[in-house]
Amino acid sequence: MNCMSRYRPHHVLREERADGTVLLRSGYDLGPVAERTGDWLHRWAEEAPDRVFLAERHGAGWRELTYLETLQQVRALAAALLGRGMGPETPIMVLSGNGVDHGLLALAGQYAGIPVVPLAEQYSLIHGAHGRLRHAMELIGPAMAYTVDADHYAEALALDVFDGVEVVASRPGSSGATPFSDLLKGDGSADVDAAFAALTPESVVKILMTSGSTSSPKGVMTTHRMMCANQAMIADSLPFLRQRPPRIVDWLPWNHVFGGSHNFNMMLANGGSLYIDDGKPVKGLFDRTVENLGMISGTMLFNVPVGFSMLLDALKCDGDLRRTVLGDLDMLFYAGASLPQEVWAGYEQLTLETCGAVPLMTSSWGLTETAPATMLQQEPTDRSGVVGVPMTGVTAKLVPEDDGRYEVRVKGPNIMPGYFRAPEKTAEAFDDEGYFITGDAMSFLVPEDPNKGMKFEGRISEDFKLTSGTWVRAGQLRLDVLACLAPLAQDVVITGADRDEIGVMIFPNMAVLEGEGFDPADRDGAVTDPRLLSEIHRCLAERALSVSGSSSRIARAMVLSEPPSMPEGEMTAKGNLNFRKVLSRRADLLERLYAPEDPCVTRI
CATH class of the missing domain: 3.40.50.980 (Rossmann fold)
Structure with missing residues (x-):
């Protein structure tokens, strides 16, 4: 059993410019980088020819x-x-x-x-x-x-x-x-x-489509250098990858950079084994995930927060599953959103009970354009939501905002050369120093100590002003509200642009609603169940006790009965909400949210 993660302590070099811009880079050197992904394949075909690389379900077993x-x-x-x-x-x-x-x-x-x-x-x-x-x-x-x-x-x-x-x-x-x-x-x-x-390392061998949550999807040209350098960076940060072959059971889709480049290449680069999970953390498919996880003991566990939440409930009820899934872990890794702290604590407790130690519980930050991993929390922390420090070979350029946050720009061998057949979009994506403009905001967990890592603060483009002129940092507020409403909410849309108060439109977790006996009946697009609205009110009212000011206080909420529509553009294939499309398509519900009285709206 190997529950104790082996990690590399943070070592950050910080440079501050006169205008307040901060440059961060790793104090470690970038390790050896393969020239082509095929070099990995040749290496392991020679060194471990009979080791399983790729597998999928076939009948009662695996191909x-x-x-x-x-x-x-x-x-x-x-x-x-x-x-x-x-x-x-x-x-x-x-x-x-x-x-x-x-x-x-x-x-x-x-x-x-x-x-x-x-x-x-x-x-x-x-x-x-x-x-x-x-x-x-x-x-x-x-x-x-x-x-x-x-x-x-x-x-x-x-x-x-x-x-x-x-x-x-x-x-x-x-x-x-x-x-x-x-x-x-x-x-x-x-x-x-x-x-x-x-x-050559510059050969473009993969084109990944962006989510299209703010514009038409763009094709991110992905080179051998990007993918190979990114795996060297990851292994530099996580030494256990080079100490024994990793093994994962993973559902994350390959059209997305997390599953298709980060996880797939991590197995290939390190002589690992990837067992394809044909389930998903959604109703009707999650039982298959549980079955697959119960068949193969992995050394790492990757998922999105809702998947970890669903799996935690299953693990609590099944000792055999718990020993198979948790008993040999080096790392538990979440991405896509912040993991609710109670879910984090649940895994800490279960892994400690199961094998006597807690694996590295962590997250990372990056985008399709960055191959993706660019920052990583590579040493243990006691909280969710920290995305860590720049990885080897990367320089992060932090441009100060007026509220203590920084706009993040990055440069390194993992950054794309550009968008496919879109030279104007490519030119707009880089600043005059060649840094890729991510559009994401971050803050230091401890301002005077960059080694404590950084916290993701949302997309700058999601911010808006109330009629009072107060800025609302909608990206981070959304994450906070999701954590507050877990597990009732699948996702939320923060509202209030050019209005007096902040509101929230909630897409409910239908599996939870059904399990708890809530009535999903609706009135013209909004759920009416008074017991559900009362529970939403309780959660948001408790949160209100710990926040101050109109920039973070949720004043009203509505639970939507119709899930986000991909055909209508409300949801991308990656599961991300297109907030503007949701608000425009459901403009009538937005008006009801701010009406003086509506039985589907709870006031906090």
């Missing part, structure tokens, strides 16, 4: 691929792609979610220098989201599109944007798609070794 099998199949796929005349100008669009064949094709593209573009599967499977699919197809102009099941994706594949695009499917069905097995036969005429040798 497992070893490192040697992975290298052989990746080279065969690369040959088939090269034999079709494909290269840097002929990207591959991946429509379906995580799977072994998806992983093999992605690695084959990276091996041969062919950009692979993984899309959220919802773009293809939800009719109303086909506009996002069309936008991505027209922007990228792929030569090939892959899906695991062509019949399941038939409606999307019938769109005219797929005219002239070769469709490949693991299960082609009656579609006429090229069987994935045909690509595995390779092509003897292709010089795979020459293509691999021609790659």
Whole structure:
């Protein structure tokens, strides 16, 4: 059993400029960086040929691929792609979610220098989201599109944007798609070794679409250097990655940089094993996650806060599951939002009871454009919400705001070269010193000691003013309110721009509502259950006792009955809310929230 994490203490160098700008960088040097992701694959195929790299559920067990099998199949796929005349100008669009064949094709593209573009599967499977699919197809102009099941994706594949695009499917069905097995036969005429040798660290081999929460999704050009440097940075911060092969059971989607670059490459770079969890932390699929986690004991546990909250309840009820999931952990890692402190405390208690020590419980900060990890809390802390310090090779430029926060800009080998076919957007993304402008705000946990780490304070663009002229830092306030309302709220929208008071529109956690017996009946879009509204009032009233001033006090709340709509643009494929779209689409509910009297509004 290995519950005690091995970590590297923070060592931050700080430089202050006359204008108040602060530069932060790690005092440690960046470790060795591979030139190409294929170098990792070659290394582990030689050093650990029989170790499982990639696995997915198959019947009652797992379909497992070893490192040697992975290298052989990746080279065969690369040959088939090269034999079709494909290269840097002929990207591959991946429509379906995580799977072994998806992983093999992605690695084959990276091996041969062919950009692979993984899309959220919802773009293809939800009719109303086909506009996002069309936008991505027209922007990228792929030569090939892959899906695991062509019949399941038939409606999307019938769109005219797929005219002239070769469709490949693991299960082609009656579609006429090229069987994935045909690509595995390779092509003897292709010089795979020459293509691999021609790659450079600057080769663009992945294009990740941004969430599109504030504008049309952009394609982030991702290079070998970005991905390889980022893994060196992570391993510099987390020495245990180099001390034993990591192993994870993970559902996080590969169209997102967290699951598809951070976690996938972490296993590949360190000779680890990735077991694909085909469940999710949502009703109807979470039982599958619990089943998968109970089959494989991981050394690290990754999830979003709602997933950790759901899993905590399951662990409390099942001793065998608890020993399998927690008994060999080096690290518990959350991202996407701040982990509620009571959930944090719950895991501390369970891991201590299960194996006598608490693993490194931590989070990181980064964006799609930063590959992603740029800051990391790499030493133990006693609280949630801390994103840590700059990682090796990164310089963080902190531009002071007028309220003690800083706008964060970053430079390093993990930063993108630009957006795909969008030179104007690329130019806007960097300042005159070459720092990437993230748009995020942070503050020091302890202003006089940068080694204590930084706290995420939300997106600057989300801030607004009340009619009094008081600024509301909506991003951080949203995180605070989510923690206050856990587990009742799935997400919230902070309101009050150009109004007298701050309000909150709440998207409820329907699984919790059903479990607690709340009535989801609604009145024109808002939940009416007086018992639920009373509980919301109690939570927010207790919070009000510990805050002061109109900039942070929630004065009114409404629980929405309709979940955020992806077809209508209220929610991105990554699960992020488009706050502006929610407020504009539900303008009538916003007016009711501020009406003198409405039975669906609770006043605090």
